[in-house]
Amino acid sequence: MNELIFQERIDSERKIEPKDWMPDDYRKHLIRQISQHAHSEVIGMQPEGNWISRAPSLRAKMILLAKVQDEAGHGLYLYSACETLGISREELVSQLHQEKAKYSSIFNYPTLSWADMGAIGWLVDGAAIVNQVSLQRTSYGPYSRGMIKICKEESFHQRQGYEIMAEMAKGTSEQKEMAQDALNRFWWPSIMMFGPHDADSPRTGNAMKWKIKRQTNDELRQSFIDKTVHQAEIIGLTIPDPELKWNEERGHYDFGEMNWDEFWNVVNGNGPCNKQRLDHHKKAHEEGRWVREAATSYAQKQLKK
Amino acid sequence: MTDNSTIWEVFIQSKNGLAHKHAGNVHADDKEMALQNARDLYTRRNEGSCIWVVKSEHIVSSESEDGEAFFDPSNDKMYRHPTFYTMPDGSKHI
């Protein structure tokens, strides 16, 4: 009976709120999806944080720092949304550390040059925006509201990255080479952000039925590619896909096949930075323990006064 | 936020004269930390003139089953958003 009422709510585009009855699988699916989204924001601070100290101008430095700070904030919104489902932040962090929860694989790639800051803002944030705008209509209230807030803040992130790429592409020959190299390294991993093909994605069925997901992996991926090709052309950079071609009949770009070996390897822990990213997070957490304990202890003392 | 920190709900008054609006929540151990964390998280873009923080455990809520009889839920209205997809022809910026 509850199932029917629940599905009716979903079908009529009403939001599900924390106190509402929900199927156990719906709750589990959301916890997994929202927490992984949160972890991604937080881990994503590392590859970009890597270049804050070396940003080549004061303006670039401040913009990058503000961007990464936003990402921390997004992580917090999402952890909050996730906690409404009956799980604590401690458990979530523990799941991350024990590799029971994942984060977006794109952050397992290293940032090797300043141009990577451009590539990440333009492509990675670009891909995230496509996904996040779609998620604004997700059925779970707190997640939907979190996404709306995030989308509002995300607008400058992609512009920041694209501007960096555009400037470098019309700069010195060394800068142009650096920008093209960054695009070459980040293009395919960005496409892979949308996940496996729909046919190979077992959770898509429920996710669409419960309106957790509003569009499929392939739909989102196509949308992203269609937008981005033109952007690359305008600034004079070449997307590293020889099979990329406009298909008049479909009204979309055709594109090459992703390297699924690489995709699954990185997802399963064998990517260039997997160990480094997790170790970094664990180290920060461990080194901060004495601080957190002090804060708790101090607060308890105040209550006793 | 600590391994056992408290959750506080955050209410922001964006401009003098307006009502405080729920912005979300923060983790913090004491009220100063709660206020500072709320400021750092929710008013980075100058969205606040006054912040209230209340421990979540002190919030009393009606049950949502009371639903239509109790109040008309208005929290599923969607905001309009700047379109991320239109790019003026030939423009360098998106």
Added chain:
Amino acid sequence: MDLLKYTLRIADSSIILGQRLSSWCSKGPTLEEDIALSNLSLDLFGQANSLLEYASELDGTKSADDFAFKRNEREFYNLQLTEQLNGHFGDTIVRHFFFSVYSFLFYSKLSNSKDETLAAISTKSLKEIKYHLTHSKSWVIRLGDGTEESNKRIQKSLNDLWQFTGEFFEMDDIDQKMYKEGIGVNNSSLKSEWDKIVNTTLKESNLIRPEDGYMQSGSKNGMHTEHLGHLLSEMQFLPRAYPDAKW
């Protein structure tokens, strides 16, 4: 030019401390504090930027970025405290507390400067610095009166960084000249208030004020600790490696 050097001294402390704080990104003891530290860093970079823009105006040939990225170690005039390593969170908080108390008092006076630009920058910065002071002070108290371990750690931070607090109150010829012209601040007059705020905070935190001993000095003439060189290598690398590039 004296006004230029005076301005650079203030700017440099902001940019160097901003640079130090920005390294905490993704390493904070909590996600909330990560955001807080980044906020403090952004404020300082903003202040540095305004001051370096003014320096650029006064100089007439160099841009703000030129000042930030093309000067060498002996041409920086930041207080030595600001270039000290981040260490652990307690070290960073003590460094920030000491600096914020000074900065608050300094900008309070400088907002009355006869130089309109410095006065305006000070007034704006004062709003931000008040928050830096509140934030760092809260943490000194929490860590001092937290656990035995936190008290021990932060006491050591106080002891280690104390030798850098003498520089706040020095007056050299340029300071004297600026002060006489109604432009600059009498740094030595800030000491008693600085002591008062620090002493009150330490008492509230179960912490002991370190004994005065040898005080580091020299930043007014570009004399620094060995840390600054490494900081600048990292910060200045790209513009120096690609001198013709615009970013």
